[in-house]
Amino acid sequence: MTSVKLNNFQDIKSEVLGRITTRVWPPGELIPNEEDLAAEFGCSRATVNRALRELSDNGLLERKRKAGTRVVLNPVRKATLSISIIRHDIENRGCTYGYVLLQREHIIPPLVLSKTWGVPAKSKMLHLKALHLSNSVPYALENRWINTKHIPKALKIDFDVQNANEWLVQNAPFNNGDIAFSATNTDAKESEYLDVAQGAAVFVMDRKTWHDQAPITTVRVLFAPGYRMYTTI
Amino acid sequence: MTSVKLNNFQDIKSEVLGRITTRVWPPGELIPNEEDLAAEFGCSRATVNRALRELSDNGLLERKRKAGTRVVLNPVRKATLSISIIRHDIENRGCTYGYVLLQREHIIPPLVLSKTWGVPAKSKMLHLKALHLSNSVPYALENRWINTKHIPKALKIDFDVQNANEWLVQNAPFNNGDIAFSATNTDAKESEYLDVAQGAAVFVMDRKTWHDQAPITTVRVLFAPGYRMYTTI
């Protein structure tokens, strides 16, 4: 019964969202097709298309050619989270960032790693351990492997002064990667570095990145207790 | 030098992505405007616009009217993660889902909660504790508060047989919410429910949802050790 003319896709998005949440169009229901909605809203089909496409991207609608658009039965809400550079996280909170390289070695990695990356078992990789500090307090402990076969330049960089994370971002672009988040109890060494009691629960991020098929780097970051990763739906 | 005609926005996206990653357009650089790119790629401006808009949504480009489009200096990669219903997570792995209600009470919540939600301090809320099982093994422990002022129906539901998560999804729609992920050591009770050693590190999700301004529910879920949340960049 909205005879109001909706002129932009944002308005249409929220109108449609409203009908979903107020169950005018309940879960599983087939909604009118784009042409009909365009007629109802007094706009073009392209505008309706964009609104519905974005809602579909957000996981609220399911769209299939010929079959039409229906409200998702079990809305799998999609949240986007920004994986930023640790220094930015810290500085955005008004704290001063600090960085310490704990360890650097060019060695043959554990078999698990060369296996999962599909690189020869005997080829060396660059292994770095570093600590990120916020106001001189341990913030995150980073354990990184760099594929020097693909990024030989990395061997010449002095990671004592240059943060590996930031150097890689600038010098070793990647186009795909995967991330896993989990929790773990710190072992003796980790708790020492992070200055917490052994066994303290810490938030963990494991990330692997590739450029096309070539592995770039894999990193495991343990965030000091109290760390929270936020997002909105 | 690509004299190949790119006819769809996907091709243009990957071409532009390629130029970013191979540093033809290095971080911080201003790239040609949409019209010029359209001419180069032999397509219309609308097509270029969509490609660039999506790359901007992914956090790779920064676009400003009049100023133009430039490659982001510190690419804050954006990962989208799907917050699904726990039962789906379990069933998707081919396991059988189980659910046990541990506790149900209609009580005045802790002051912190009524404060952050802006509800009267003396008004009761529905408090539920439940355990999600995968193949009869504890998978996640859920601690939930439901705003019965806004969802009075919830008081009449038998959450012994009906999973609160799923009932709410179907009956109490929300249009915004926020989520935080963290890690914590289990206390005595939690470790008992999850059948793990006390102090075990567990992955935690805290979620609050609203419908417009009205708070719907807040839930804290502790996932049994070993849980990992995945996403890709």
Next chain:
DNA sequence: ATTAGTATTATGTATAGACATAATAAGAGT
């Protein structure tokens, strides 16, 4: 010089029309 007003520019979005494509339904042939 400072301010107010105007022009310029690149992105943001809408529109009408066209064709492509996936999924389904209907019909024809064996």
Next chain:
DNA sequence: ACTCTTATTATGTCTATACATAATACTAAT
């Protein structure tokens, strides 16, 4: 019945054009 072909339908996308809007640069008036 069964398979193959042919419509039909709704979404997916492209095009050309138009105007809106934010941010900047330029210009005239005080």
